[in-house]
Amino acid sequence: MDNIMTSKLKDMNIEYLFKAILTLENIEECYKFFEDLCTIQELKAMSQRIEVAKMLSENRVYSEIVNETGASTATISRVNRSLNYGSDGYSIVFERLNKNE
Helix, strand or coil: CCHHHHHHHCCHHHHHHHHHHHCCCCHHHHHHHHHHHCCHHHHHHHHHHHHHHHHHHCCCCHHHHHHHHCCCHHHHHHHHHHHHHCCCHHHHHHHHHHHHC
């Protein structure tokens, strides 16, 4: 992560949140924690973005992504920017998920 993003993101509350997430040991614990932490809309928005990122990384086209996910083209563009110019967070996760499948 570059220094600008680190300084934007890094604060004690966010760091505590990330540490809390890292303590979760399985999917059931994730469901419990995120159900308490987030609204259903927030969870759906995050899950939609990761699905969009997955589809973009598979070289799927915008129209197909819109049809399958219901994401707006603005959301798809934002996720695409993150994939191309971001901190490689999606890449790290996808690589590890593929390794574990």
